Amino acid sequence: MDINNLQRENIKNLRPYSTARDEYKGQASVFLDANENGYGSPLDQNFNRYPDPLQLDLKDALSKIKGVPIENTFLGNGSDEAIDLLFRAFCEPGKDNVIILPPTYGMYEVSANINNVEVRKVNLLPSFQLDLEKIAEAIDQHTKLIFICSPNNPTGNSIIRTDIETVLANFNGLVVIDEAYINYAKQRTFIPELTEYPNLVILQTFSKAWGLAALRLGMAFAARPVIDILNKVKPPYNINQATQDLALKALENIGQVNDWIKVTVAERENLSQELAALSLVKKVYPSDANFILIEVIDALKTYDALVEQGIIVRDRSKVSLCEGCLRITIGTTQENQILLAALKSLNP
Numbered sequence: 001m002d003i004n005n006l007q008r009e010n011i012k013n014l015r016p017y018s019t020a021r022d023e024y025k026g027q028a029s030v031f032l033d034a035n036e037n038g039y040g041s042p043l044d045q046n047f048n049r050y051p052d053p054l055q056l057d058l059k060d061a062l063s064k065i066k067g068v069p070i071e072n073t074f075l076g077n078g079s080d081e082a083i084d085l086l087f088r089a090f091c092e093p094g095k096d097n098v099i100i101l102p103p104t105y106g107m108y109e110v111s112a113n114i115n116n117v118e119v120r121k122v123n124l125l126p127s128f129q130l131d132l133e134k135i136a137e138a139i140d141q142h143t144k145l146i147f148i149c150s151p152n153n154p155t156g157n158s159i160i161r162t163d164i165e166t167v168l169a170n171f172n173g174l175v176v177i178d179e180a181y182i183n184y185a186k187q188r189t190f191i192p193e194l195t196e197y198p199n200l201v202i203l204q205t206f207s208k209a210w211g212l213a214a215l216r217l218g219m220a221f222a223a224r225p226v227i228d229i230l231n232k233v234k235p236p237y238n239i240n241q242a243t244q245d246l247a248l249k250a251l252e253n254i255g256q257v258n259d260w261i262k263v264t265v266a267e268r269e270n271l272s273q274e275l276a277a278l279s280l281v282k283k284v285y286p287s288d289a290n291f292i293l294i295e296v297i298d299a300l301k302t303y304d305a306l307v308e309q310g311i312i313v314r315d316r317s318k319v320s321l322c323e324g325c326l327r328i329t330i331g332t333t334q335e336n337q338i339l340l341a342a343l344k345s346l347n348p
């Protein structure tokens with residue numbers, strides 16, 4: 001597969017913006033090229049210089065953890081930036097289409113709508129797994145992207161690996177696997193398959209297990225032609241220096257992150273058992289994420305009652321296949337106990 005043939009015609013001919021720092025090689029001590037403030041910043045730390053547009057130091061540190069070369073790594077302002085750039089680079093507005101698999105993460109459809117790209121919805125099966133037959137029926141010559149969220153949001157389950165491989169092997173566009181919650185799952189990442197499938201794009205994030213949601217830092221891993229195209233269309237300085245510095249520091253504390261993952265998974269199992277024992281809870285769905293989807297007797301009434309007690313969960317009752325359901329993030333032990341006490345007080 002020639003990835004370059006998938007990109008939009010205008011992107012093929014796009015001459016990307018060349019930053020001031022792209023135009024010289026080697027070392028320098030006097031920078032008079034980018035119209036910066038040479039005196040510094042009115043802060044304890046100086047941020048007067050533009051950041052590395054390709055975040056090479058951060059990608060190098062990340063490669064040692066993920067096992068992915070720098071040239072196969074893209075960093076975005078959250079995973080949402082990578083999602084948007086995939087539409088902008090590969091989907092011709094008003095002509096091409098993408099496939100999403102509801103219930104799933106809502107930004108796929110929002111980004112498609114912003115970019116005037118048709119969305120073809122193929123609902124998951126009642127088991128929340130892929131309907132391979134209907135996916136195949138939905139694909140035509142203008143289908144450029146298929147988004148698969150695994151573990152899936154909001155259902156929490158991992159998608160059967162062999163089903164994903166079937167899509168990868170039989171689709172001539174890009175298959176985007178969103179692994180935002182992979183750190184909490186038993187199923188392993190698809191990163192090792194990057195060398196096997198040139199049309200594979202993997203999204204991950206620093207917002208969940210890494211606890212850096214406020215920094216807005218997402219990752220995309222793919223074959224080099226895909227990464228080169230994303231780098232061509234992204235804003236020149238899309239990741240600010242403060243975010244790069246903080247993320248580098250966070251990568252030094254992987255032990256703490258792993259400890260939090262273990263605690264979160266243990267709390268997820270305990271909370272699932274406690275919720276299943278409540279009479280207002282009709283079903284607790286198995287989860288490979290840091291949240292649980294539950295079906296309750298009256299979702300809106302339960303949601304509103306929790307809000308009155310200062311507890312915020314996510315009402316997913318209007319989402320296809322999630323009728324009557326609430327999505328509950330796994331909190332700290334104390335937060336989970338407060339939630340359980342509130343739900344017990346609502347028991348019919």
